[in-house]
Amino acid sequence: MILVHHLRVGRAVFTVWLLEELGLDYDLKIYLRDENGRAQADLREAHPLGKSPVIEDGDIKLAESGAIASYLVSHYDTEGRLSPPMSDRAAFARYSQWLHYSEGSAFTPLLMKLLLLREQEPKPPVISGFAAGEVALHLGYLRDTIGDQPFLLGDQFQTPDIGVTYVLQLARRVGELGGYPTLEAYVDRNLARPAFKRAVERSGEQMG
Amino acid sequence: MILVHHLRVGRAVFTVWLLEELGLDYDLKIYLRDENGRAQADLREAHPLGKSPVIEDGDIKLAESGAIASYLVSHYDTEGRLSPPMSDRAAFARYSQWLHYSEGSAFTPLLMKLLLLREQEPKPPVISGFAAGEVALHLGYLRDTIGDQPFLLGDQFQTPDIGVTYVLQLARRVGELGGYPTLEAYVDRNLARPAFKRAVERSGEQMG
Numbered sequence: 001m002i003l004v005h006h007l008r009v010g011r012a013v014f015t016v017w018l019l020e021e022l023g024l025d026y027d028l029k030i031y032l033r034d035e036n037g038r039a040q041a042d043l044r045e046a047h048p049l050g051k052s053p054v055i056e057d058g059d060i061k062l063a064e065s066g067a068i069a070s071y072l073v074s075h076y077d078t079e080g081r082l083s084p085p086m087s088d089r090a091a092f093a094r095y096s097q098w099l100h101y102s103e104g105s106a107f108t109p110l111l112m113k114l115l116l117l118r119e120q121e122p123k124p125p126v127i128s129g130f131a132a133g134e135v136a137l138h139l140g141y142l143r144d145t146i147g148d149q150p151f152l153l154g155d156q157f158q159t160p161d162i163g164v165t166y167v168l169q170l171a172r173r174v175g176e177l178g179g180y181p182t183l184e185a186y187v188d189r190n191l192a193r194p195a196f197k198r199a200v201e202r203s204g205e206q207m208g
Numbered sequence: 209m210i211l212v213h214h215l216r217v218g219r220a221v222f223t224v225w226l227l228e229e230l231g232l233d234y235d236l237k238i239y240l241r242d243e244n245g246r247a248q249a250d251l252r253e254a255h256p257l258g259k260s261p262v263i264e265d266g267d268i269k270l271a272e273s274g275a276i277a278s279y280l281v282s283h284y285d286t287e288g289r290l291s292p293p294m295s296d297r298a299a300f301a302r303y304s305q306w307l308h309y310s311e312g313s314a315f316t317p318l319l320m321k322l323l324l325l326r327e328q329e330p331k332p333p334v335i336s337g338f339a340a341g342e343v344a345l346h347l348g349y350l351r352d353t354i355g356d357q358p359f360l361l362g363d364q365f366q367t368p369d370i371g372v373t374y375v376l377q378l379a380r381r382v383g384e385l386g387g388y389p390t391l392e393a394y395v396d397r398n399l400a401r402p403a404f405k406r407a408v409e410r411s412g413e414q415m416g
Contacts, residue, residue, distance in 0.1 A: 049345060049349055063309075067307070075297070093268050093279050096275040097271055100272040100308065104273070104274055104308070104312055108316045111316060115335045116335070123332070124324075138257075
């Protein structure tokens with residue numbers, strides 16, 4: 001049985017979502033934040049960085065959302081619903097690129113936006129300018145990539161849609177998604193999936 | 209022949225380093241930064257985000273350093289020098305975690321440190337505090353992981369050492385590596401590799 005170390009509220013519900021899409025059995029170990037919104041010392045016992053999600057599967061313990069997703073899909077998506085086959089070299093490379101993209105590129109300027117909201121005026125100009133430019137760049141890129149497709153890679157919901165939905169709901173949270181109706185519709189479509197709703201219910205998250 | 213779209217000076221030399229470790233033939237297309245240190249419009253023709261590195265291999269065009277590394281090693285490391293075999297499920301999962309780690313986790317607070325150096329006093333307290341805490345967390349984690357091993361995953365240099373060296377030389381650049389002799393020695397050991405030196409020479413980078 002897979003165990004998810006799950007810090008509530010946060011990123012981990014997106015890993016639980018993937019487990020629900022895969023129809024896997026799993027246990028959750030829930031951790032709570034302190035009054036400042038920070039993870040507490042108990043999570044350090046699960047992983048030295050004290051971050052979530054971390055999964056355990058037998059003697060394998062794994063951090064990094066993208067690596068967890070890659071692992072789960074390559075071992076448990078026996079019907080090949082959530083990724084292209086590795087034998088399709090071009091499609092699999094593109095899939096891998098998007099698995100890295102959400103945390104490797106798009107997340108950083110959105111995290112800066114979130115932290116900037118907590119800074120007093122006047123906001124620091126260098127970081128404000130960097131974050132604004134990068135957020136616009138990434139949201140425009142995602143809008144153009146999705147276009148009139150239902151999902152990132154075409155007609156079929158695949159694993160990278162989870163990471164991209166994660167960064168886009170963060171964009172929504174920091175007030176950046178309003179100018180992108182394509183992305184609003186995409187996020188709403190994904191968050192309406194039964195597997196996501198089961199993940200929210202199971203983990204006790206409160207999501208929009 | 210693999211083509212690397214290479215913005216000088218920057219992250220791309222670490223992809224060239226991997227190509228040199230693999231002993232592959234490749235072409236470089238060099239792009240230069242403008243007087244403000246930014247990529248120019250020509251790089252947008254290679255990739256809509258205007259970022260580097262991007263590689264082309266036949267009809268495959270690929271961004272995201274971690275995905276590029278994963279692609280190159282899975283297809284061209286025929287002797288299995290730079291990764292564990294996929295059949296070793298635990299070792300390959302750990303390898304994949306570290307491929308995601310450098311850009312997915314460690315890079316963000318170091319980029320914040322770099323941008324904070326360019327902010328005037330007084331520095332913004334929320335972002336300064338976040339970056340300081342996260343940088344210390346990641347450098348301590350890397351120090352403890354490497355321990356007295358020569359490389360991240362043990363006795364053998366593997367692909368994730370390239371990404372981790374990238375973030376650690378950024379840590380050095382922003383003045384954060386001084387308190388970590390283990391990491392100083394690790395970076396020096398890796399940057400002294402003949403393949404890295406060939407990459408620097410070939411790409412015209414100027415590295416410490």
